[in-house]
Amino acid sequence: MSSQYAVAKAGQKRKDPLSLSSTPNAKNSAKRVKTSRARNILAQASDKALNQNGELDVSAFVKAREFEIRAMETSITSSKTFLSKRAFQQLPNELRRRTASHNVKKVPKKLRIRAMREMKEDNTPTVTSRRRKPTPRLRLRLETAKKLQKLNARAKKRRETKGQNAAAGDPVKMPTPAPSTPRLKKNALASPDKSVSKFRKRQKHKAWLPTHLFHAKRAHMTEPKHPLWRFAIPLSPTEKSFRKTHRAEALRGCVAWDMSYISTIGLEGVEASVLGLMRGLGVAEDELSGSRMVKWRRGTRSWQGWVRERDNEKHWIAKVGIVWCTEDESSAAVEESGSTGKKRKRRCLMRVHPSAFLQLWKEILKVGKMQRPPVMVEDLRFEIGSIELTGPASTESLVVALEAFPQVPDAKTRDYSSMVWSSLGSVTNSSVLPSNAVLGFNVTDPRLHYPPRTIDLPTSDTANEQLLQTLAEWLPDKSQNPPSIFDRTARLTASRLLSSQKAINRRKGDARPGEYPAPAATDPQIPVLLTATRSPISGAQGSWTLLMPWKCVLPVWYHIMYYPLSTGGNPRFGGLQELRQVAFEQGIPWFPGDFPGVQAGWEWELAERAKRKIEWEKSPKGKRTSWESLDLGKGRKGEIGIGWACDWEHLFNPASTSQATTKDSSTNNEEVQKFTDTEDKPSEAIDAPILPRPCHHLPLSNSLAFLSPSDQGINTQSVTTVHLHLLSRGVPTTCARIYCVSAIDLHLRSQWLALASSILHPPKKHLGSNTANSTNRRKVLASIPRNESHPLRTQQTALSLLHPAERTSDGPLQPGDAAYPCVPDAEDLIGFVTTGNYDLGQGKGSAVGSIAIAKVATTQSKGSGRGKTVTPGVGESLTTDGESERVRGEIEEFERKLGRKTVQRLCVVRNAGESVGRLARWEIV
Helix, strand or coil: CHHHHHHHHHCCCCCCHHHHCCCCCHHHHHHHHHHHHHHCCCCCCHHHHECCCCCECHHHHHHHHHHHHHHHHHHHHHHHHHCCCCCHHHCCHHHCCHHHHCCHHHCCHHHHHHHHHHHHHHCCCCCCCCCCCCCHHHHHHHHHHHHHHHHHHHHHHHHHHHHHHHHHHCCCCCCCCCCCCCCCCCCCCCCCCCCCHHHCHHHCCCEECCCHHHHHCCEEECCCCCCECCEECEEEECCCCHHHHHHHHHCCCCEEEECCCCEEEEEEEEHHHHHHHHHHCCCCHHHHHCHHHHHHHHCCEEEEEEEECCCCCCCEEEEEEEEECCCCHHHHHHHHHCCCCCCCEEEEEEEECHHHHHHHHHHHHHHHHHCCCCCEEEECCCCEEEEEEECCCHHHHHHHHCCECCCCCCCCCCCHHHHHHCCCCCCCCHHHCCCCEEEEEEECCHHHHCCCCCCCCCCCHHHHHHHHHHHHHCHHHCCCCCCHHHCHHHHHHHHHCCCCHHHHHHHHHHCCCCCCCCCCCCCCCEEEEEEEECCCCCCCCCEEEEEEEHHHHHHHHHHHHCCCCCCCCCCEECCHHHHHHHHHHCCCCCCCCCCCCCHHHHHHHHHHHHHHHHHHHHCCCCCCCCCCCCEEECCEECCCCCCCCCCHHHHHCCCCCHHHHHHHHHHHHHHHHHHHHHHHCHHHHCCCCCCCCCCEECCHHHHHHHCCCCCCCCCCCEEEEEEEEECCCCCCCCCCEEEECCCCCHHHHHHHHHHHHHHHCCCCCCCCHHHHHHHHHHHHHHHCCCCCCCHHHHHHHHHHHHCCCCCCCCCCCCCCCCCCCCCCCHHHEEEEEEEEEEECCCCEEEEEEEEEHHHHHHHHHHCCCCCCCCCCCCCCCCCCHHHHHHHHHHHHHHHHHHCHHHHHCEEEEECCCCCCEEEEEEEEC
């Protein structure tokens, strides 16, 4: 047996790890042994050079010195290359490739020669694409490519023959007519442009973003057969990016997203008709005609708010952004004088999330036709693209990428937008700009000054004072030309005049070394529109939204991605998960996932519910959560509602059983699939059935009004979005249950208020003999190794076994303590967590969820329970009036100490499948 094992060991390439497993740190011990062997020089004792008589043996002495010299040479070589790394191992994580060890083309050019030399020295088997045997799929693609080449050659030959015949018949060569402008589709849905034949089959049921090829190589994309909102959207970069995204967004750098999937709707008509359309969609009257929003109606500010249905129950649809086109000063003056009888038309852009586009489009068409004169509606989804940036270096990246087109010297009006834009490079937070500021101007092709170079940002006191003066005056409010992006002809002209990359490279080759190509008269003027958005949290980073023609997004995107920032590194790109992460860290709810009360949010919840159910069913029965056997304390068993869902059906209809709810959810999932399938046919998508939902969203202003004591008209199915701040340790997860601090069981309410008081108002610590002894005991225990026995450690273990309820440290109660309060009952359930995670910005867990506003208002109206009967819990008894008065007195004392407003905002959060609740404070967002 041993001989067979020895033979097997001899054929192995690496050493047996079992020989090192006896030591506690086997890996580190082996590394130390290897290091010492590489750095030690073997030597031979001088006794070996002496014979038996003690005389020197010259031959033996020479051999010993020869051995030592060879050992020294070997040691020099081994110690030099022991800790050295290969060329591909020195690259950062974002530049490493799987095949870099045997393919030098996957290594940057600076290290390619060294990598090639290392491969030759190590005799590494390399791969050459020309000599690689094609796989079955690659062979089919090569055969298809050959067939397409033959077809193209035939078509090209026919075109040449046809041209020669036409030239022979007519000797005068006719000039090529300019391409005609496509007919404007009024009040009709648009379709994406016909893609390249090479990629046409891949876009049969979906559309690609302008930067699809960039993201497809670097990010996880949506599944080809399951697109998201009819787009192939990047979900997350392939590398780890959770902490890197937080650092780039909040500390240093910036993050960029291709937001071209956001739907854009163009409105054009008389100003009174456009305002009437917005009034029909639920925009407040003071924002349409009040003096507070004059700059927005003038076109120098943007607006974000909620729109709703006009008829029926007037449910809210989505949050939209609206930007007016700036008025021309000459035309405005003519209209004020009344010299023309025609009313001047105005334009504006409305941007909405694609999940709510069809619902909003239907409402806009209906309300627009009611206006006199009617409003023309245009679908600009595939004409206008957008990029969103956030982070300290976002303004710097945009200023370098967007170089303003030179103004005409004899222009009548002076455009301050381009002048101000070039001086904003040193702004590290767009929140310092005027709220919702808008800048519209034309820029040059970014490819003409590619690769980008780092600009020198001014840091002197004089430059900072000039920047503060610029921000204080903000000249674009005084004079700003109408942005060309509102003009359809300007958008199409900029897209058509974009030079090919081959022509750009030719111009770069003709330029002097180290210089950019000189501007030409035929260079396109790319219209852009920039909006700066503030974060609701003070001190948080704002964001930039860049609008431009669809085909001009890719050149600007590459310029931003490869710009070397002045703080080091390059801007990062993000996917859908990074967008949700940034919104979560800023306390902003993400649409549609955090809005289950709207139609788009309800469809998202049904889709996510189906995914979580599949994941739960995939896991083995021994490892997945058993919802039926969950112990909630006081004899209560089983999860409330469906464990893998935000069960709003159960919240508003507790009588429904979980089986019925599961059946309804599966039916709804089928309807959602039908609804998404009809999106492939725009004409049918307008008449698609609207799925029933058990709750309805209520915006911030309406929720605050309903929580006031004077308001009584509360819809029992209205929900509002809240941000949850945990008061203790713990991380809430999605589908966690949100309870109010029980107003029915006052004994339980007293326990939770006592815990909140101990957390928010901890007692002052007085160092006494007991505290000093416990502190010394902990210091002694910490100094003792865990694998060694000690009388104090034995004593501590015995105390913990005999008295598990006794706490050995000061502070509030922790989950697991015997006196820790249990979670409230199902009657106190008020909502669910839609997004929960660890917040890197706050350094603790937080969440975004939705709560039933009617239940919260009912709980607040009950107050502290004065004059009400104390309801005992299971296994408890309160028989005397003195005990009831004592509990009421404790509740009143805690409410006085914490404050009425704080008590009203307290809640208990319990993760699905867990029995422990944690205190949190909610605020409406």
